[in-house]
Amino acid sequence: MLRGTPFHPRTAALCQAHNWRRWAGCIVAGSYELLHDREYFAIRTAAALIDVSPLYKYHVTGPDAELFLNRLIPRDVARCAVHQVLYTPWCDQAGKIIDDGTLSRLDTDAFRLTAAEPNLRWLQDVAAGLDVTIGDITEALAALALQGPASREILKRISDVPLDDLGFFRLTHARVAGIPATISRTGYTGDLGYELWVEAAQAVALWDGLVEAGAAYGLIPAGILALDVARIEAGLPLLDVDYIPANKALIEERKSSPFELDLGWTVKLDKGPFVGRQALAAENERGPEWQFQGLEIEWDSIERLYAEAGLPPGLPATAWRTSVPVYSGGEQVGYATSGCWSPILKQYIALAHLRSAWAAPGTRLEMEVTVEHRRKRAEARVVKKPFYDPPRKRAVETAP
């Protein structure tokens, strides 16, 4: 029996579709309604509540906490201010990604790290010889994402701290609906949004407070199907879908380095030693073999392929997460790992691993589509990620 999250008493009552999905040993709502469309539009046009409690969470404290994390991740933790949050992957000694998540600096010597997979053993291995304590707080801490353009206004109504100047990837401690919580301006939607971190026992009360405050703003709960569309639009990679963690890959070819996942910007080669640095320095020197890019699939091409079969154009109803070949001429030059119809952009988009020679934005490629049981190739164009990047995502409200 998979366990529910701390929000389960509320989410279970709301999940009309009984569309439960497994996430890290928990069940979470795939969609609350039969179709996830309304939930998606809540994220993009109002506000949505997304239960992200299954994330693995680690509390890292001790005099060597910064040293340890700087050893673990390729980003420079020394440059992470207190109350700042870093998005980061982390790698094995060969420079291949094991997992990715966010690192919050709660205090000089206290951090919180999120991960998609259990990482305690790896963290402890990396901590060998260092004066640091690593606690697995996955179940003790509930996490709730409040995402969408109205999220700030909703949160402001029930928080006891000013939020207008809380910058992108910053956090603050507050009482939300009277409940002590950490608010970080982070999320997996690429929109204005927050994530609230709260003691598991207080999760339901926090949920109720937000639902009440958000009613006037069109706040509804959203499941992970809607979240999946939003994260593809935001160009954010997903473990096990867009990359295989190095410690689970059966063969070398399945592993990805940060450079191959378009995360080269997280790799600070000159910050001092960290796990995988030598391999990453060498890769940086020769350039990555693969790149992770956006693809826009041409509407006209889709329309033509379906017309040939006597059908109107068909589009995926939900985000897909299978490996789909990408071609240039007759040659396969890559594969897409996530794709969806973007309702807000009115565009069929995908995230693809492409050999570097075919990865430049503007490159014209073809992606396989199956039309009436037959494999066809639709025209596609390499584009920069994110596909959707509203200014409100980063904007700070200046007080009037």
Add this chain to the structure above:
Amino acid sequence: MSKRYDAVLVGAGHNGLVCAAYLARTGLSVLVVERREVVGGAAATEELFPGFRFDSCAHRLGHLDPRVVSDLGLGGHGLKVRRPDLAVLAALPGGDHLAIWRDPQKTAEEIRRHSPDDAARWSRFGAAMAPAVRFRGHVAVATPPELPPAASRDLLAFMELGLRLRRTGRREMTEIMRVLPMSADELLDEWFESEPLQGLLAALGVSGLFLGPRAAGTAYLLLGGLSPDAEVLRPTELVTGGMGRFTEALAGAALANGARIRTGVEIERIRTAEGRVTGVVLSNGEEIDAARVVSNADPKRTFLGLVDPTELDPDFVRKVKNIRTRGAFAKVHLALAELPRFDGATGRPELLEGLIRICPSLDYLEHAYDDAKYGGVSRSPYLEAVIPSLTDPTLAPPGQHAMSVYVQYAPYELKEGSWDADRREALGDRVVGTLSEYAPGLDGAILDRHVSTPADLEDVYGLTGGCASHGEMALDQLFFMRPVPECAQYRTPIRDLYLCGAGTHPGGGVSGTAGYNAAREVLRAGKRAK
């Protein structure tokens, strides 16, 4: 102090000194740094009570590498190895004993008192085991090849090993492959019926090991105690003047070849940059530059204590952490007013010149392990004692004696509590009590007593977990897996950092072979670099 050494050795244990002497001999500038005031590490002789000198940890050699003795001219540096006619005296309950002599005929006669069949088999056992013992000897002196073979050299080494095995003959080869992973119990049951003989031999298979004689792989260790020659059992090798004379001779050879030895100062850190060694930092803050560092410290201490952890792959660190170093023994030193009166050996001091072993049967040993397995000290421990003052009067005042007792099993990890003063004294009492059962009146002859618990052995000699072999000599921690596959060729993942201690192949025992092999690999790498 800006001198840069070609090699700095961490620790002046016997392997470190052997390695230092060989490196210095080729003209390299070598510095050995030892945290204790005396050299020798676990092979030292110390005056624990005024007038009484003891081999404070190891009390006998363990197949001393003849290459080391001749290459380094240890005889010229004062080494005298004594191989007494009597190898082992097993003291038995009820006043009986079983003596193993170097002369197999004499031994067979002795065994006959316990079992005529066993007596008839004694020499045949030696002859049957000889191919395996010889093969084990060949393996010991070689650098383990990398697995899977990384270079043609490794492939050749593998083929050479295979060929050597094949050349022993079809039947012999099969027998070697069959015996190596066996338990001492299974092997001995195939040959002998008398309990005293089984017990005496089984002890060879568990020496220093946190396993009982019914554990797989103990036959392999047992073979290490056998001789490929007619005498069956490897002769007991004692050092005249104490084990310290051996390491002093090694230090003498190292110094004569130009090495420098500093004692009383500890290496606090092995300095590295970009994955390679740059030198060492001493506990007094002094920094010494070095082209390479060779660590005689055990692998755990080296990688988990001396090297910047950020230089190491966390996967590698995990493997090092997982090296089993479960201490199994303790040492008790007794200053005696008179020679102990072992039942059946009174008036025959020649019977006490070798090793005195208390392990009357294989079951006795297994029961001793049963206690330890669950975190207790053996109620009836396996003991091995030496009284070197019997043949070397410099070790004790006239008429008095210095006796060292090796005690197994005394687990490092206790089920309840930790090693403190009370438990140390209780251990001493138990050892004296056990000995008194075989040597009545011993208690009254004790002038002074010194007990080293496994925790003391860790503190004093830096033996992680109190494990003298720097990593248990179990099947999965031998040869190309010793200490971990990444370091089996004495090199380490950090460039110019080498291991040379008992944690590397061929492992524990005072033989010097690990130090010899390590020096060979260091020099080979040096040649390649040119």
